[in-house]
Amino acid sequence: MEPLNHHQIIVTVNGPGEISGWLYPFAAALKRRAPGLRICVAVLPYVFASGAEVSVVKTIEGIDAVAGVKETMRYLYGGPLPAGFEKGRPGCLVHFGGEPFLSFVLARKWRYACLAYIETSENDRPWFARVFVTDESALPRRSSDGRSAVVGNMMVDAAWMRTPHRQAPFHPPQTIGIFPGSRTLTLKHLLPFCVKVAGLAAPALPQARWMLAKADYISLEELKAAAGDEAGRVLEGESARWEKGGPLGYLVSPRGIRLEIQTSGAVMAESDLAVTFPGTNTAELAALGVPMIVLLPTHYPELYPFPGLIGYLHTVPLVGKPLKRSLLLAYFRRVRWLALPNRKLRREVVPELSGAFTAEEAAAKLLETVHGPLERVGQELREVMGPPGAAERLVDEIMAYLRGGAPV
Numbered sequence: 001m002e003p004l005n006h007h008q009i010i011v012t013v014n015g016p017g018e019i020s021g022w023l024y025p026f027a028a029a030l031k032r033r034a035p036g037l038r039i040c041v042a043v044l045p046y047v048f049a050s051g052a053e054v055s056v057v058k059t060i061e062g063i064d065a066v067a068g069v070k071e072t073m074r075y076l077y078g079g080p081l082p083a084g085f086e087k088g089r090p091g092c093l094v095h096f097g098g099e100p101f102l103s104f105v106l107a108r109k110w111r112y113a114c115l116a117y118i119e120t121s122e123n124d125r126p127w128f129a130r131v132f133v134t135d136e137s138a139l140p141r142r143s144s145d146g147r148s149a150v151v152g153n154m155m156v157d158a159a160w161m162r163t164p165h166r167q168a169p170f171h172p173p174q175t176i177g178i179f180p181g182s183r184t185l186t187l188k189h190l191l192p193f194c195v196k197v198a199g200l201a202a203p204a205l206p207q208a209r210w211m212l213a214k215a216d217y218i219s220l221e222e223l224k225a226a227a228g229d230e231a232g233r234v235l236e237g238e239s240a241r242w243e244k245g246g247p248l249g250y251l252v253s254p255r256g257i258r259l260e261i262q263t264s265g266a267v268m269a270e271s272d273l274a275v276t277f278p279g280t281n282t283a284e285l286a287a288l289g290v291p292m293i294v295l296l297p298t299h300y301p302e303l304y305p306f307p308g309l310i311g312y313l314h315t316v317p318l319v320g321k322p323l324k325r326s327l328l329l330a331y332f333r334r335v336r337w338l339a340l341p342n343r344k345l346r347r348e349v350v351p352e353l354s355g356a357f358t359a360e361e362a363a364a365k366l367l368e369t370v371h372g373p374l375e376r377v378g379q380e381l382r383e384v385m386g387p388p389g390a391a392e393r394l395v396d397e398i399m400a401y402l403r404g405g406a407p408v
Contacts (some may be wrong), residue, residue, distance in 0.1 A: 004402055005036030008091035012106065014098035016182045016217050017280040019053060022096050022117065024060055025157035031062035033399065040065040040085045040273070042072045042106060044098025050183045050217035061218070076105055092129075092402060100125045115401065117394060119153070130401055135386075149397055152390030153256035155340075159284035160388045162265030166288055169272035171374045175209045176366075177271030177290075178259065179281045182215035187226040192237025193297065193359060194275060195227065199215055199238060199255035200363035205370065212251060212259040213267040215282075220248055223261065227251050235297055236359055243371035273374065275366060282339040286350075287385040289378035293369050294339045295362055296354040341384050349380055 009030065013019050016165035027039050041063055043053050049069075057066040065084025067075070071228075075082055087110065095103040095116040104127045107114035124131055124140035128152040133139055134153040160166070178198065180191045199211050214223055227240040240251035240259070264281070274292040275286050285292050337343040338352045353365050 004034045006089065007034070007271050007402060008038040008040060008083070008086055008089040009398070010040045010042060010045050010091065010093040010106065010110065010112065011096055011225075012042050012059075012093065012098050012103040013053070013096045014044045015053065016056075016215070018097035019056055019060075020216065021155040021283065022279045023057070023063075023156050025154045025161055025344045025391040026094075026096075026117075026394060027060055027062040027123060028161065029157075029395045031399075033395055038064045038089065038091075040067075040082075041165070042067045042074060042082070043069050044102050045069050046098060048183065050215075052217040058215045072106075075109070076102065090402070092398065094398065095128070100128075113401070115398065117151075117154075118388065120209045129332045130397070132397055137344075151393040151397060152386055153283065153287075154390045154394065155280060155283040156287040156385050157388045158344040159268065159287040162284075163269035163288060166269050169374065169378055171272070171273030172370060173291075173374065174207065175211060175270045175272050176205070177211045177213060177267040177274045179213045179215075179274060179285075181265070181277055181279070184218060184219040184222050184226070187218060187222065187345065188229065189224070189233055189235045189237070190277065190297070191226045192233060192239060193362075194229075194237075195236040195240045195251065195253050195257070195259070196236065196359040197275065197362045197366065199253050199257045200359060201366045202255070202257050202368050209270075210257060210259045211267045211270060212261045213264040214248060214261055217262055222259070224251075269347060271275065273366075273370065275362075278338040281387065282341065282350075286339070286341040286381040287388075289382040291369065291372075291374045291377045291381070292339070292350050293362075293365055294342075294350060295357075296338055296352070297357065298355055341381050344384050349377060349384070 011023060030037060030039060039062055041057050054066055054068045057063055058340060067082035071082045081087065091112055093103060093107040093110065093112045093114050095114060104114050114127055116128040117132045118124060119134045119138050121138055121140045131140055132151045133148060133149045136150055139148050178194045180194050181187055202208065214220060223243045230239060238253050240253045242250050243250045246260050249399065251259040268284060268288060268290065271290050274290050276282060276285065276292050277295055282292065282294055309397045338354060339350050340366055342348050342350060342352065351369055353362055353363055
């Protein structure tokens with residue numbers, strides 16, 4: 001059967017989660033099946049964007065072209081075709097992230113069908129010709145018409161691609177990985193907080209090896225600056241100095257705790273227990289069976305980015321910041337589960353800490369978790385996330401559609 005090498009697939013993304021968790025395994029699977037097929041990525045606006053999306057996409061093997069937010073929006077408003085994108089090739093657009101209507105408009109400009117991969121039914125739209133979902137709970141209400149299919153969660157594929165030689169975690173944990181996030185805006189607050197948490201917990205874990213994950217979206221210089229610069233810091237924390245050694249160096253705290261800096265994939269591969277924040281990391285760690293604690297400090301919610309008008313309220317004089325603060329605190333109180341595996345199971349399989357908690361409270365939760373049933377938790381995490389293979393199944397579905405799909 002012809003591998004569709006003359007086709008083009010445009011993928012819309014908007015932030016680190018879709019790029020690292022979905023696009024990475026999808027591009028690899030697609031190029032294995034059709035090496036000549038073109039994969040073009042259009043980045044859409046996103047309030048949680050790191051600013052490094054284009055540079056990270058360019059590092060993913062198999063991507064033929066990428067358009068940043070400015071280039072994408074310029075084309076939507078009648079500007080030039082983004083570099084590397086081609087008109088005239090058969091193909092389709094696959095929506096991973098961003099405003100769905102923008103994906104639809106882009107698809108119409110190419111005369112392509114608009115397909116989508118989503119993780120909640122709320123993200124479905126009537127203009128999606130086909131909808132592929134992570135699990136049955138995400139199936140749209142209109143799923144009985146043959147338009148929808150469950151393919152699995154590609155974050156599982158991404159996790160195993162980054163850590164192909166991952167071994168089962170040790171119990172009690174010997175290596176504790178800290179994942180402070182992928183956005184410079186929050187890193188300056190969360191990283192020093194994590195340094196202090198590690199320093200408070202370390203005396204009770206004298207044999208522990210501490211590792212710090214540097215996200216692809218953060219440079220080493222940005223990480224070093226966030227660790228050492230106290231200006232504008234709103235959470236309690238401890239600064240740390242950078243020292244040479246290992247692949248990326250170490251952060252050394254005032255208490256003498258040495259945090260070995262490595263890439264996120266390398267830290268995932270080594271961690272027996274993780275300290276992280278809500279996001280894609282909770283899914284990838286769960287896929288690998290790594291127990292974790294998930295932290296969401298809400299001391300100053302008015303500083304956080306947020307979708308929609310609420311995200312801009314802090315710019316309104318006098319009343320903006322307190323209004324945004326109260327609205328976001330009300331929102332956080334309604335969010336029952338932070339970690340993806342907890343949301344899937346509808347119970348707290350990995351401990352979460354949310355609110356205006358202290359570093360001492362976070363360290364106590366970490367030590368409590370260390371002495372918990374980590375082996376059982378790890379097995380439960382792997383089971384709820386399922387095995388890899390979602391990217392291959394999604395490619396199967398898209399290729400079948402392209403071979404038999406009706407023109408737009």
